[in-house]
Amino acid sequence: MDYIDLEQWPRRAQFKFFSGLSFPFFNVTTSLDVTTLHRHTKARGLSFYYALIYATLHVMNGLPDFLYKIRGKQIILHGHLDPSFVVPNGDTHLLKIVNVPYGGTLEEFCSRCAHQVAVQHAPFPAGTEEARDDLVYISCLPWLSFTSLSNEMDCNPDDSIPRVTWGKYEARDGRLVLPYSVQLNHRLLDGWHLGELVNGVQAFLDAF
Template structure:
């Protein structure tokens, strides 16, 4: 983690522009082609949800723009981000929040995530996790949404990306996944989200 000199930061003018609005968060929803990725998941007998969390986190960590955070009016650059995700048991209606670092592979991460989720008793465990390191994930496997919103505290410094998945579906032989990403406009623009989505699609296509 390192602090960024705001006066020489190339985004300072855009930051100041969006700092004026009440809620600088923006959200984009789209369908991602997971046809090949789903074959990989089924072949390796791992959780699709955990695997998609891994893929999204891995790609986001590869992009410096997504690792900028706002802390007490200063800009910092995180070394790595980790996923914090909602999870629910097959016989439950209440979710828990599970947080863990990325592992070396999708299979290893998926196994670790499953183990931690099963063994975690608390729904909202008290941890000393640095919020600046997190990406929030959630899933609605019952709904193929076209739009979604997230609960949020009205804090302009909220720099945590929020990613949601919906129920995937077949469209003319392709399997598509409703995918939502929400970020802070003070730090990121549509061009950054667009590049992220391109890299994510490439990653899951080529796995």
């Protein structure tokens, strides 16, 4: 983790401009073609959900602008981000949030996710984990598709944790397509960065 010299930071003017907003967040919902990923995970007995988390983190960690975080009047740069994702809590309809280190191969990551989900009985991570800002919040609505989405959150302009949510995939013209929603802090990231993320994830999925 490194502290950034704001006076030398290329984004200082944009950061200052969007810092005047009480709600500097933007959310875009687009679509991903997950045909090849679905085929790959089904053939290898992997979790489609964990695999799409892996794809998202793989691409986001390769885009340095996503690694900046706001801490009061300071900007820090993390070495990488880890996923904090939602799963059903056992046989109930209640949710559980699980944090898992990103890294390794797809198979290793899926195994690590399954293990943590199995051993974590509490619905939420420990308080120290909840205070981390080197996370990406990820959720899924596998029961339905959608065309827009909003996220629960405090209206804290310093909140720089991306929120990524996808919905139920549907067959369209012989392909499997799902809605993919991303919420970002405009103080740190613009539409161009979002395009780099979404296009990068699609390219990663197409390579399976």
